Amino acid sequence: MQNTSPVLEFKSSTFFAPILIIFTNDTNAIAHALNEKIKLAPDFFRDSPLIVDFKEINKSNQAVDFMQLIQLLRESGFFPVGIRGGNESQNIQARALFIPIDTVRELGHSIAIGEPPKQESAQPVAAQPEAAPVKETTHSAAIPPVPAATTLISHPIRSGQRIYASGDLIILSQVSAGAEIMAEGNIHVYNTLRGRALAGVHGNTAARIFCFDMQAELISIAGDYKTSEDLGKQNYNGPVQIYLQDHALIIKEIA
């Protein structure tokens, strides 16, 4: 658990994230179709990570309002954690929202999407979630062979566990009180952050922490930190980002 003696260890496993294939640029129609799907299995979709596939819609050259679509998905309880098949403008917008882009070339070993989606269940209007295996690094210190790849973890980080990533760290599940996550790069937690999160641990002052529900015991960027006592009982109504400005940690809701 504590990453003492063996210095490093590789573990890989597979986790499933639904892929949402978009067939129309009509966000109202997408909202409607999503709603129908969610009604069928609310627990399945709640807080589900999601990869959005733009290949089909881009074939037909329809312009999609990217921001509005992501907003809609988040409001519907999904966590978009990746896009694929995006065009240049979609990729730029995805990056602006810190959503990884699935092109093996761009992300090196970090997030490699396996099988292409099966199209037989494709529906004319929208939204057919499917599962695709995503390469994932599980607990233990994961130090990739290529420069600073992204570490992606989908299981909860429990009290007493420590995670160290030499690049960026993306966590899809909760981080419990008493757990510690550290990254030389940015930290993204697409869930509740209750433990300690330390970004830019080698001194990268530009590193940031992003999380969906900020209840951390301690946050630190490049050694500047705040404890939950400093943070007080502040309630954030949604995702926040934390960055460093003149050696002061700024916590801002992501509008």
Next chain:
Amino acid sequence: MARIIVVTSGKGGVGKTTTSAAIAMGLAKKGHKTAVIDFDVGLRNLDLILGCERRVVYDFINVINGEAGLNQALIRDKNCNMLYILPASQTRDKDALTQEGVGRVLDELSKDFEYIVCDSPAGIEKGANLALYYADDAFVVTNPEISSVRDSDRMLGILSSKSRRAERNEEPIKEYLLLTRYDADRVRLGEMLSLEDVQEILSLELLGIIPESKSVLSASNAGIPVILDEKSEAGRAYADVVARYLGEKVPHRFIESKPGFLRRLFGGRK
């Protein structure tokens, strides 16, 4: 091959031994040949709850040390001939349990039992780690209060990193929540955490809620697992737990709860 279940919690006194006795009996009563092992060396409680303390000749450590065979040490339950108990030693010291020795005993038991229930000692030390090391499934016994929930969370971290399955990078131990000593009135008054509060931190598949019930103490005084007391709420709750574990669809009786099943299947951890 037997399925190995560890009943664990981190915190002491939350109901692990009560649960181990109940579910082992429940599985046996459903016709599955089941062994229940007391890992709490030095304390020996399980045999009292199962009412076989006066029939103990050899124990788990005798078997590990080769001083007795499994057949000599296993005690057949007086109420159900599909249930066998492997008691802990009261006299030995905890270091007598070794990972290799435990593995050997579990391997041998696996040959003719369907389920092996391991009653873990409290804490996160060696005894608890050995009890979970070989497990396939974990019943995480939690009381609706914050220190118990925290300790369960800690135990879940150990389950996912220190088990044989984790070391071999196999499919992780399947983790289930058992919320015990649940007092709906005190939850309503805000004196105890609700199921939702607990799940916000643990988010596990709920196997059952065992209400706080006087029948638990009277059953253990009588040396009869509470699951055999069909009139008691706790007994019926444990029967539901066993049914759910075996794949039957049984609605939760003591509180409304959402089926986390689909989400776990895809969205969360598997």
